[in-house]
Amino acid sequence: MTATAEPTPAETPVDERELLVDARGVKVHFPIKRGVILDKVIGHVYAVDGVDLQIRKGETYGLVGESGCGKSTLGKAILNLEPPTEGSVLVDGTDVASLKGAALRRRRKDFQMVFQDPMSSLDPRQSVESLLVEGMKAHGLATDAKATAKRLRELLAAVGLPAAALKKYPHEFSGGQRQRIGIARALAVEPKLIVADEPVSALDVSVQAQVINLLEELQDEFDLTYLVVAHDLAVVRHISDRIGVMYLGGLVEEASADDLYAQPLHPYTRALLSAVPLPDPAAEDAREQILLVGDLPSPSRPPSGCRFHTRCPWRQETRCDDERPQLRVVEVDGVPASHRVACHFAEEIARGEIQRHEVTATATVQDWRGEDEGDAIGPASVAEAEADARRTSSASSQVTPPGP
Amino acid sequence: MTATATTPSTNRHGDEPLLSVRDLRVTFTRQGEEPFTAVDGVSFDVRPGQTVGLVGESGCGKSVTSLAIMGLLPRRGNRVEGTATFDGTDLLRLGSSEMRDRRGRDIAMIFQDPLSSLNPVVPVGLQVTEVLERHRKMSRKAATPLARDLLKRVGIPDPDRRLKDYPHQMSGGMRQRALIAMALACAPRLLIADEPTTALDVTIQAQILSLLKELVQETGTALVMITHDLGVVAGLCDEVNVLYGGRIVERGGRHELFGQPRHPYTNGLLASIPRLDAERAPLTPIPGSVSDNLPWTSACAFAPRCSQPVDVCTQRTPQLEESGSRALRCFNPVGGPR
Numbered sequence: 001m002t003a004t005a006e007p008t009p010a011e012t013p014v015d016e017r018e019l020l021v022d023a024r025g026v027k028v029h030f031p032i033k034r035g036v037i038l039d040k041v042i043g044h045v046y047a048v049d050g051v052d053l054q055i056r057k058g059e060t061y062g063l064v065g066e067s068g069c070g071k072s073t074l075g076k077a078i079l080n081l082e083p084p085t086e087g088s089v090l091v092d093g094t095d096v097a098s099l100k101g102a103a104l105r106r107r108r109k110d111f112q113m114v115f116q117d118p119m120s121s122l123d124p125r126q127s128v129e130s131l132l133v134e135g136m137k138a139h140g141l142a143t144d145a146k147a148t149a150k151r152l153r154e155l156l157a158a159v160g161l162p163a164a165a166l167k168k169y170p171h172e173f174s175g176g177q178r179q180r181i182g183i184a185r186a187l188a189v190e191p192k193l194i195v196a197d198e199p200v201s202a203l204d205v206s207v208q209a210q211v212i213n214l215l216e217e218l219q220d221e222f223d224l225t226y227l228v229v230a231h232d233l234a235v236v237r238h239i240s241d242r243i244g245v246m247y248l249g250g251l252v253e254e255a256s257a258d259d260l261y262a263q264p265l266h267p268y269t270r271a272l273l274s275a276v277p278l279p280d281p282a283a284e285d286a287r288e289q290i291l292l293v294g295d296l297p298s299p300s301r302p303p304s305g306c307r308f309h310t311r312c313p314w315r316q317e318t319r320c321d322d323e324r325p326q327l328r329v330v331e332v333d334g335v336p337a338s339h340r341v342a343c344h345f346a347e348e349i350a351r352g353e354i355q356r357h358e359v360t361a362t363a364t365v366q367d368w369r370g371e372d373e374g375d376a377i378g379p380a381s382v383a384e385a386e387a388d389a390r391r392t393s394s395a396s397s398q399v400t401p402p403g404p
Numbered sequence: 405m406t407a408t409a410t411t412p413s414t415n416r417h418g419d420e421p422l423l424s425v426r427d428l429r430v431t432f433t434r435q436g437e438e439p440f441t442a443v444d445g446v447s448f449d450v451r452p453g454q455t456v457g458l459v460g461e462s463g464c465g466k467s468v469t470s471l472a473i474m475g476l477l478p479r480r481g482n483r484v485e486g487t488a489t490f491d492g493t494d495l496l497r498l499g500s501s502e503m504r505d506r507r508g509r510d511i512a513m514i515f516q517d518p519l520s521s522l523n524p525v526v527p528v529g530l531q532v533t534e535v536l537e538r539h540r541k542m543s544r545k546a547a548t549p550l551a552r553d554l555l556k557r558v559g560i561p562d563p564d565r566r567l568k569d570y571p572h573q574m575s576g577g578m579r580q581r582a583l584i585a586m587a588l589a590c591a592p593r594l595l596i597a598d599e600p601t602t603a604l605d606v607t608i609q610a611q612i613l614s615l616l617k618e619l620v621q622e623t624g625t626a627l628v629m630i631t632h633d634l635g636v637v638a639g640l641c642d643e644v645n646v647l648y649g650g651r652i653v654e655r656g657g658r659h660e661l662f663g664q665p666r667h668p669y670t671n672g673l674l675a676s677i678p679r680l681d682a683e684r685a686p687l688t689p690i691p692g693s694v695s696d697n698l699p700w701t702s703a704c705a706f707a708p709r710c711s712q713p714v715d716v717c718t719q720r721t722p723q724l725e726e727s728g729s730r731a732l733r734c735f736n737p738v739g740g741p742r
């Protein structure tokens with residue numbers, strides 16, 4: 001996770017023994033239920049839909065993609081906090097899903113999660129001391145009072161909080177300090193893997209950098225492996241050794257952080273990178289943007305074929321609409337085998353043989369309804385709409401806007 | 405810094421400000437609590453066709469500034485001082501019905517969370533039509549096709565169908581477009597946008613920003629852009645005001661400000677963000693947090709976090725000093741005194 005040059009993944013082929021996480025064909029599908037007692041399954045959200053992901057010991061793997069593309073769900077599936085509908089996840093050689101009871105508890109301490117909003121993930125009624133000791137106790141790490149006290153001091157020092165913080169409560173801290181407490185809590189049980197879900201996105205810019213630097217220092221000090229989930233591409237690039245780009249439940253591109261930003265090959269990655277505003281007016285004026293039109297399709301109705309085809313400016317008549325591209329090594333000069341892309345036409349696009357074209361925008365309707373009732377007649381006036389809503393709400397005692 | 409791009413549209417539109425905010429001060433007075441000054445003597449001008457940015461981290465007073473100008477602060481529990489002159493009228497002295505009228509006609513605002521400014525039980529098309537009927541005195545028959553055109557104009561696909569959608573049926577990006585359509589429906593001369601893209605994905609943010617840019621260019625609407633994102637500011641704003649602890653600490657054209665930040669806070673912000681457009685380099689955070697601030701009344705509020713404070717910083721209040729198009733509030737600026 002350092003910014004210095006390391007051997008590229010291409011030079012260090014994935015060695016099975018070096019893998020901490022080995023996920024294969026992971027799917028997580030959430031049923032969409034309707035009906036009075038929610039017993040009728042009317043569809044599924046394909047939150048994660050067939051992902052292979054390997055993370056090596058000691059590296060930082062970054063997952064990026066737009067809201068709802070399945071980043072958090074994949075992170076949770078790897079920790080078995082959200083059991084996969086299909087596929088297998090080996091963490092340090094063990095299939096977590098197969099563990100039960102004491103064995104599961106023992107392994108659980110090896111994998112910790114750090115969340116976006118430190119306030120909602122910390123119990124406001126517990127002092128920092130009790131928050132930290134809780135996890136240690138659960139894993140049998142707080143037996144000797146003297147050793148525990150020493151450990152607590154070390155933990156606070158490691159995350160840059162004063163010893164006086166132990167007696168305080170979460171609301172007495174700033175956002176950045178609360179995130180430090182969340183990190184200290186994860187560290188308390190001496191984990192091997194930390195899944196950090198948007199660890200800095202709730203923080204102010206000035207404080208973000210403190211927490212990013214802290215995560216980097218702790219990794220070196222404690223030999224940690226990170227899976228960092230974030231939507232901020234600059235943060236992910238800074239922090240990661242390797243990066244996976246997700247779109248609608250699948251990985252569309254994977255490469256070392258430097259390769260990915262130097263030469264993005266998937267049309268979605270290109271669009272994503274070109275959309276990030278740069279804090280440099282000259283660069284902003286010169287920037288060539290690939291503006292995507294329309295919305296991200298709903299993950300409950302993913303497009304056929306390549307999931308990006310509804311928004312892809314390079315979409316072709318053949319294959320794109322009906323054949324789902326797999327992550328593959330591409331044959332482009334200077335692109336290493338570790339850089340994989342799920343696009344049928346990655347080579348042609350990279351060589352400039354296929355040109356960008358206009359795309360017609362589509363909007364995504366947010367709820368579950370048929371496609372053909374667009375002509376339903378709406379209320380005639382604001383007053384009528386509001387009266388309708390009042391009637392509906394007094395009938396069901398719940399404000400549900402009158403949908404189709 | 406040699407600016408290559410065209411300079412602020414100021415030149416195009418003459419020098420008369422459309423909105424002139426002077427010494428704006430907002431103090432929250434809660435019973436049983438110390439009065440708290442959220443905005444502490446803020447002054448800036450906005451000219452027709454110009455985009456002015458207010459940038460700073462959470463709690464620095466960006467939203468309260470805009471809400472005070474729009475007359476949208478809670479009626480009780482606060483004191484608003486200073487002036488906000490729009491076209492010769494001080495908005496802060498207007499009665500609530502006069503202000504409501506202004507808001508429909510001359511000034512519009514869009515917020516971070518479009519859902520909170522849309523009526524959840526009324527189809528979006530009808531909400532746009534309503535604005536046209538009320539503020540442009542149009543008939544329903546004339547307003548409906550115009551509403552449709554506005555939705556199309558802001559990039560809502562299939563506007564005929566979308567007219568009948570309720571806000572909850574639209575994605576965040578589409579809702580923000582609908583809100584922009586409503587703002588446009590009154591053809592405002594001034595648009596205030598408070599973090600309009602913060603809740604959106606970066607690809608959708610790019611669409612909305614390019615839409616706002618186009619609107620400013622085509623209609624000459626003045627835009628006040630409130631954001632914490634320095635990237636958004638760099639691409640969009642002619643002039644940038646950096647706020648810290650309720651006060652403007654630095655102001656400049658975007659090329660000057662980013663090319664040569666003079667305030668240690670501005671400089672620190674730029675050093676603490678990871679860059680996509682450069683080699684990976686270690687980040688230099690600003691230490692501490694806003695909870696370490698000193699009171700402006702007797703010091704520089706930023707002093708406890710500053711990388712280069714001098715003795716006087718904790719003894720006196722630095723004043724905002726203007727020189728040409730720039731302004732700076734600092735005893736020991738980056739790059740030394742000029």
Ligand SMILES: Nc1ncnc2c1ncn2[C@@H]1O[C@H](COP(=O)(O)OP(=O)(O)OP(=O)(O)O)[C@@H](O)[C@H]1O
Pocket residue numbers: 030031045046047065066067068069070071072073074231299
């Ligand atoms: N428990 C659940 N039940 C039903 N649907 C869910 C559940 N959890 C997530 N989803 C859906 O699965 C999809 C992926 O969600 P996920 O939280 O993984 O996205 P994400 O990439 O982390 O997005 P964000 O950037 O907004 O955090 C979304 O459509 C979400 O609404």
Ligand SMILES: Nc1ncnc2c1ncn2[C@@H]1O[C@H](COP(=O)(O)OP(=O)(O)O)[C@@H](O)[C@H]1O
Pocket residue numbers: 432440442460461462463464465466467468469478
């Ligand atoms: N209605 C209110 N009552 C009391 N304090 C408020 C109120 N609204 C905002 N504040 C305080 O004013 C300060 C500035 O807030 P705001 O303008 O919303 O910040 P931002 O720059 O993030 O938009 C903050 O400390 C905030 O807590």
Ligand code: SF4
Pocket residue numbers: 266267268306307308309312313314315316319320325342343344345346
């Ligand atoms: S497979 Fe086709 S639609 Fe998908 S990204 Fe490649 S070119 Fe675009």
Ligand code: SF4
Pocket residue numbers: 667668669704705706707708710711712713714717722733734735736737
């Ligand atoms: S006035 Fe002093 S403390 Fe404040 S920013 Fe300038 S140098 Fe730093």
Ligand SMILES: [Mg+2]
Pocket residue numbers: 071072073197
């Ligand atoms: Mg998430």
Ligand SMILES: [Mg+2]
Pocket residue numbers: 466467468599
């Ligand atoms: Mg705000």
